[in-house]
Amino acid sequence: MDNSSVKLLNIKITRRTVQIGLGSLWLFDSLLQLQRQMFTSNFANQVIANAAQGQPHIVSGPMHFFVHIFLYNPVLFNSFTVITQLALGILILNKRTTRLGLIFSIGWGLFVWYIGEGFGGIFGLHTLILMGAPGAALIYAILALAVMPPKPEPKTKTDNSPAYWLAFVWAFLWIGGAIYQLFSWQNNVSAISSMLSNNSNNMPGWLASLDIHLSNVINGFGNGANSPSAMHMSATQMTQMQPQQYAGFWFILLLAMLQAVIGIAVLFPGYIRKIAIGLGIILSLIFWVVGQSFGGIFTGLSTDPNSGPLFILLGIAILSCPNIDQKISKFIDHLESMLT
Numbered sequence: 001m002d003n004s005s006v007k008l009l010n011i012k013i014t015r016r017t018v019q020i021g022l023g024s025l026w027l028f029d030s031l032l033q034l035q036r037q038m039f040t041s042n043f044a045n046q047v048i049a050n051a052a053q054g055q056p057h058i059v060s061g062p063m064h065f066f067v068h069i070f071l072y073n074p075v076l077f078n079s080f081t082v083i084t085q086l087a088l089g090i091l092i093l094n095k096r097t098t099r100l101g102l103i104f105s106i107g108w109g110l111f112v113w114y115i116g117e118g119f120g121g122i123f124g125l126h127t128l129i130l131m132g133a134p135g136a137a138l139i140y141a142i143l144a145l146a147v148m149p150p151k152p153e154p155k156t157k158t159d160n161s162p163a164y165w166l167a168f169v170w171a172f173l174w175i176g177g178a179i180y181q182l183f184s185w186q187n188n189v190s191a192i193s194s195m196l197s198n199n200s201n202n203m204p205g206w207l208a209s210l211d212i213h214l215s216n217v218i219n220g221f222g223n224g225a226n227s228p229s230a231m232h233m234s235a236t237q238m239t240q241m242q243p244q245q246y247a248g249f250w251f252i253l254l255l256a257m258l259q260a261v262i263g264i265a266v267l268f269p270g271y272i273r274k275i276a277i278g279l280g281i282i283l284s285l286i287f288w289v290v291g292q293s294f295g296g297i298f299t300g301l302s303t304d305p306n307s308g309p310l311f312i313l314l315g316i317a318i319l320s321c322p323n324i325d326q327k328i329s330k331f332i333d334h335l336e337s338m339l340t
């Protein structure tokens with residue numbers, strides 16, 4: 001097998017593959033930004049302002065400032081957003097301008113992460129990987145940095161894989177997700193059920209039914225699986241329900257432990273890492289459907305597909321890193337030597 005790439009489902013995965021994935025996602029985001037409501041005040045009031053709720057002032061203040069700026073001329077500022085993201089996609093997909101596109105995408109991604117996503121809610125402490133934490137825009141920026149081509153391009157053949165340190169990013173994100181899962185205000189099934197039932201608003205009937213059914217099932221873990229009140233609540237009843245501390249804590253603990261294992265195991269060699277990433281990809285896909293509702297693309301106010309697909313792309317990028325065992329081991333040895 002070529003040291004600069006791996007094969008995943010008979011598809012050769014290289015740094016360029018991840019670049020194409022990023023460029024395609026930026027193009028998709030630009031198309032989402034072309035939705036009719038994006039050119040109205042709804043984008044600022046229902047997307048950005050909503051993301052600012054529950055955030056500390058240092059986060060919400062600049063977000064509200066940009067909401068006011070956007071409202072001066074929604075058509076103009078949204079058109080600028082469309083053009084920016086379209087340009088990023090084109091620049092990244094064109095081999096001659098890939099590096100330039102990736103550099104600009106890091107800056108734009110971090111800007112969107114702050115102003116558009118409120119840092120994914122991580123400073124408000126009411127967020128979960130299930131619901132899209134830490135924010136898709138941050139992972140855009142991280143992946144762009146990890147697949148940045150060298151400058152100038154070397155004349156001889158060199159390593160063509162993403163940066164090995166993505167494994168540490170993966171570990172940090174999943175372990176962080178486990179910690180957030182255990183915070184007292186969201187470590188009960190009632191809170192998780194309320195989050196899921198909120199997703200049913202403005203969704204197609206089949207997706208709304210899935211969200212409500214799943215929220216009822218999860219709520220049943222704390223109230224008795226056969227309890228009629230737990231299994232037949234409406235979306236309104238679910239959102240108005242008061243969380244019961246530690247209700248169904250076994251389920252929350254299991255979910256947190258699974259995320260922690262996915263994060264820690266990626267630092268182990270061989271099949272342990274592959275299993276961890278495989279589980280992470282499966283869980284990210286599940287979260288993308290039932291927690292993130294496909295990024296809200298059916299609402300008319302979606303700006304990106306949310307973090308689920310980005311976690312999947314992150315996992316694939318890690319799998320494509322050759323000699324990752326040696327690199328991680330060398331890094332850990334170096335870290336240990338610094339601490340002793």
